[in-house]
Amino acid sequence: MRILFVGDVVGRTGRTAVSDHLPGMVKDWSLDLVIVNGENSAGGFGITESIYQELVDAGADAITLGNHAWNQKEALVFIDRAPRLIRPVNFPRHSPGRGSALIETKNGKRALVINAIGRVFMEPSNDPFSAVEREVEACPLREAADAIVVDFHGEATSEKQGMGFFCDGRVSLVVGTHTHVPTADHQVLPGGTAYISDAGMTGDYDSVIGMQKEEPLQRFLTGIPSGRFEPASGPATLSGVAVETDDATGLAVKIAPVRVGGRLAPAAPAFWLS
Template sequence: MRILFIGDVVGRSGRAIVHQRLPEMISDWKVDFVVLNGENAAGGFGITENIFREFVDAGADIVTLGNHAWDQREALVFIERSPRLIRPLNFPKGTPGRGATVIEARNGARVLVINAMARIFMDPLDDPFTAIDRELEICALGTDADAIIVDFHGEATSEKQAMGHHLDGRVTAVIGTHTHVPTADHQVLPGGTAFQSDAGMTGDYDSVIGMVKDEPLSRFLRRIPATKFEAATGPATLCGLAIETDDASGLATRVAPVRLGARLEEAVPRFWLQA
């Protein structure tokens, strides 16, 4: 099975490259399932229903969120009628929406996608380790799901690595989001779980984590906010992770970074190009 994960889509620039490139990536690489983090898609802050629908139309099977889930207030409403949009699992009980869902892939496989948020340097939500463990007791790899993808949205590399090792052998992949910088530690862990500390952002890299440079620089230099942050609108780079799985076990066999677009060095899953 071929799974494509797309890192945090930031603003109009990020959305544009998704719409331009994702359909051909699915077709050319014969991708079975696409997970996309969309929590920064609306001008860098949150997601709207129209944007969510555009991602699904472009080929995203599941859209995940994070700490900016509710920046666009309409998300509190439309998430209830959008089973392909999930927010962090460890939000308090009663939060609208769901933190995990099972969706059928293009090849007929059952894919469980879990979205959870870390706690170091983040909002103090419920324990994500326990929350994911409970979910896996309900829906286990190999019996209830053919693949399990975890989007772990967090700041600290150590917490993301710890989650990867905690879930190794029990899920197909643990992929970090939130920091907007792609890490070079993509690997298959000893138990067969694909891992990357952060998939990076899909947006304009001539920026400060996707924002127009002037305001972040001003705040670092003077410690005084002058205006609001705005998403950079230059040509984007699409960043993510390609995962190939063993159909019998649901665990990962190969993993490769994906970088396509304007500024970062291109990276593609060559094992898919050779098939």
């Protein structure tokens, strides 16, 4: 199975990058499963129903969230009628929506997509490890799902690496999100799970993690807020990872970074280029 995970989409410029590049990737790379983290897609904070549909129309099979899941209050309502929208599984038990979804892929197979949120340097949440464990045990790889992807939305690379090894051999991909900075540690772990600490953001990198530079710098220099954070509006880089799995096992055989457009050096999976 060919899987593309697209890192946190930030604001309008990030959505434009998805609309411009993702349909061609789906076609040219014969993608089977596309997952997009959309928790910053509405002005940098949260997601709306129209944006959810925009990402689906561009080719997303599932859209994951994170700590900004409810910043747009309409998400509290529309998530229940948005079967491809997945919030962290370890949110409080009465949170609306779902923390995982069994998605039919573009080639008719089944992929379990799980979203979890970290606890280190983050707002308090339930234990992500036990929550992911329950989901994986309820829908095991090879038995009930052809692929399993875990979007682990966290601040600490140590916690993300812990989740990678915790899941190794039981899921296809553990991908870190949230920090908006792509890491260079993409690898297939010893048990066959593809891993990266952070897929990076899909946004304007002439920014402070996707936001216009002036207000973050003001706060760093003085400690005093002077206005709102606003998404940077320059050309965005679509950042993410490409993974190929073994159809017989559901485990990963290849992983590569993806970067298209904007300021960052381009990167593409050589194993899909002919």
